[in-house]
Amino acid sequence: MNSVAARTKRRTQSPAFAIILLFLVYELFQFSYQHGQWVVFSPSQPNSSWQSKDESTTITNLFVVQNFEVVTTNYGWSSTSTHDAGKNSSRRIVTGEFYRSIISHLRYNASAWADLEKHPDPSRRLIVFMDVDTCLEMNYPFYGTKDWLVNMEDGYPDRYWNSIFEDNCPLIARASNSPALLANPDSRLIILDCSGGSHLHLTKACAGDNSTFQNDQVTVAYISIDKRRVRPFLHTGLPPPAIKYANLSEVERSSVKMCKYRKYLFSFQGRDVGGRKDLFRNIEQFNGTYVKLLNQKSYLGDLHKGGDDSNNYIKILTQSVFAGAPRGDQLFSYRLSEILSAGAIPVMYNSEYLLPFHGVINWTDCAVLIEPGQDTLDIITAISPDRVCEMQNCALGAWDKYVSSRTGWVRGLIDVALSLPPNNYNAS
Ligand SMILES: *[C@@H]1O[C@H](CO)[C@@H](O)[C@H](O)[C@H]1NC(C)=O
Ligand SMILES: *[C@@H]1O[C@H](CO)[C@@H](O)[C@H](O)[C@H]1NC(C)=O
Ligand SMILES: *[C@@H]1O[C@H](CO)[C@@H](O)[C@H](O)[C@H]1NC(C)=O
Ligand SMILES: *[C@@H]1O[C@H](CO)[C@@H](O)[C@H](O)[C@H]1NC(C)=O
Ligand SMILES: *[C@@H]1O[C@H](CO)[C@@H](O)[C@H](O)[C@H]1NC(C)=O
Numbered sequence: 001m002n003s004v005a006a007r008t009k010r011r012t013q014s015p016a017f018a019i020i021l022l023f024l025v026y027e028l029f030q031f032s033y034q035h036g037q038w039v040v041f042s043p044s045q046p047n048s049s050w051q052s053k054d055e056s057t058t059i060t061n062l063f064v065v066q067n068f069e070v071v072t073t074n075y076g077w078s079s080t081s082t083h084d085a086g087k088n089s090s091r092r093i094v095t096g097e098f099y100r101s102i103i104s105h106l107r108y109n110a111s112a113w114a115d116l117e118k119h120p121d122p123s124r125r126l127i128v129f130m131d132v133d134t135c136l137e138m139n140y141p142f143y144g145t146k147d148w149l150v151n152m153e154d155g156y157p158d159r160y161w162n163s164i165f166e167d168n169c170p171l172i173a174r175a176s177n178s179p180a181l182l183a184n185p186d187s188r189l190i191i192l193d194c195s196g197g198s199h200l201h202l203t204k205a206c207a208g209d210n211s212t213f214q215n216d217q218v219t220v221a222y223i224s225i226d227k228r229r230v231r232p233f234l235h236t237g238l239p240p241p242a243i244k245y246a247n248l249s250e251v252e253r254s255s256v257k258m259c260k261y262r263k264y265l266f267s268f269q270g271r272d273v274g275g276r277k278d279l280f281r282n283i284e285q286f287n288g289t290y291v292k293l294l295n296q297k298s299y300l301g302d303l304h305k306g307g308d309d310s311n312n313y314i315k316i317l318t319q320s321v322f323a324g325a326p327r328g329d330q331l332f333s334y335r336l337s338e339i340l341s342a343g344a345i346p347v348m349y350n351s352e353y354l355l356p357f358h359g360v361i362n363w364t365d366c367a368v369l370i371e372p373g374q375d376t377l378d379i380i381t382a383i384s385p386d387r388v389c390e391m392q393n394c395a396l397g398a399w400d401k402y403v404s405s406r407t408g409w410v411r412g413l414i415d416v417a418l419s420l421p422p423n424n425y426n427a428s
């Protein structure tokens with residue numbers, strides 16, 4: 001159903017139906033991150049980038065949500081040009097997985113972008129992904145490698161970060177200004193930014209191109225960013241790709257479901273950096289916890305290509321109820337995803353970190369967020385066993401649905417796009 005049909009239909013609905021819709025709108029859109037804190041909105045509070053508009057546009061939007069197409073630009077790998085531009089564009093292994101997940105989505109329309117660039121159609125709502133690499137992921141699937149080529153996909157040119165900055169920034173700008181995207185204000189372009197440090201973020205790398213990142217139809221999904229630095233509502237977090245994860249057996253899964261006893265209340269294993277000794281000192285002394293701070297060599301020996309499992313990293317996680325996920329060198333941590341894979345509850349200390357698919361994954365249900373000055377043991381021991389059980393299942397559920405695979409990334413990003421506040425203010 002297109003938006004015109006939706007509006008026509010709405011007028012014929014009963015008040016009760018409208019109330020149910022309003023409730024749904026409320027449920028979908030009630031949280032926003034603004035000015036350093038989460039803000040709860042209700043439709044009666046007319047203050048956000050979208051709520052200043054007539055509520056009826058949000059109702060329209062709910063109908064439009066039923067009707068969207070997943071598309072990719074045709075500038076790179078999707079290009080049908082005889083120049084084979086796609087082959088010219090380098091690609092990380094993680095991006096190859098992601099791209100294949102997009103084009104196997106049920107609603108993927110391979111011919112739409114080319115057609116809509118020529119004949120923009122306001123009645124079609126698009127969720128658009130780039131068909132070139134924008135994801136500077138340096139550690140997947142092989143962590144800490146000096147040979148960056150091992151994380152690039154075979155059959156594509158060996159261009160490292162420069163291909164993203166030099167070749168792909170203009171393509172991102174082209175997509176964000178494309179009539180195919182702009183025709184329907186609720187169409188969205190979703191761009192991955194997998195950089196750890198802010199100096200490599202696309203907003204920096206594509207400097208000079210301010211129109212892309214100020215465009216309300218562009219959502220950037222960041223693996224690692226301070227939430228105060230993104231535009232409220234519009235941008236989102238992306239879960240790091242797990243490097244070393246648990247593949248729980250059916251028996252282990254049903255143990256999580258039934259909340260069977262686990263040996264460790266809390267565990268952490270990792271490098272002895274960034275104040276972790278202080279962070280975990282008290283915990284270490286508590287019976288029923290496992291804390292092991294390792295030197296760089298021992299830690300990497302466990303993780304990098306061909307590494308063994310000499311530290312029982314995964315086994316310890318699968319024996320833990322809670323597991324520490326402090327930030328790494330950057331704000332994010334691969335460990336967050338790895339903890340979820342084990343059906344353990346992540347305990348996080350980076351309160352400024354933009355959480356993956358926040359608003360789609362309810363992190364209050366799946367993780368413990370420790371603020372500076374709070375005591376980890378006080379907090380986790382105060383959680384009731386029933387609640388702990390729910391949280392473990394929430395964590396494993398988030399892993400299965402959104403974190404474990406690039407198909408999960410696509411699912412999460414589409415869920416984010418569909419729950420974003422509508423832009424179609426002018427629908428009339
Ligand atoms: C809406 O919020 C912004 C930022 O918090 C504030 O500057 C503005 O005055 C508010 N507007 C209304 C109508 O409350
Ligand atoms: C391939 O990439 C190089 C380097 O960016 C560029 O000069 C060349 O024009 C590209 N070729 C095609 C066919 O796109
Ligand atoms: C896919 O896009 C093409 C080109 O715009 C269009 O003709 C076709 O109807 C679309 N298919 C679906 C299933 O929406
Ligand atoms: C883009 O924004 C930055 C910072 O906001 C500013 O310094 C720069 O001049 C802008 N560039 C353009 C081309 O407007
Ligand atoms: C996980 O384990 C199952 C068997 O228990 C196996 O079939 C599957 O391929 C494994 N998946 C991964 C990603 O290793």
Ligand SMILES: *[C@@H]1O[C@H](CO)[C@@H](O)[C@H](O)[C@H]1NC(C)=O
Nearest residue numbers: 262263264285286287288289
């Ligand atoms: C630690 O906990 C285990 C299991 O609850 C218990 O058997 C053991 O006696 C405890 N050890 C100490 C030193 O309290």
Ligand SMILES: *[C@@H]1O[C@H](CO)[C@@H](O)[C@H](O)[C@H]1NC(C)=O
Nearest residue numbers: 027030031359362363364365
């Ligand atoms: C997230 O979970 C918490 C705890 O269960 C709950 O209080 C809150 O309402 C949930 N938030 C949303 C947006 O569902």
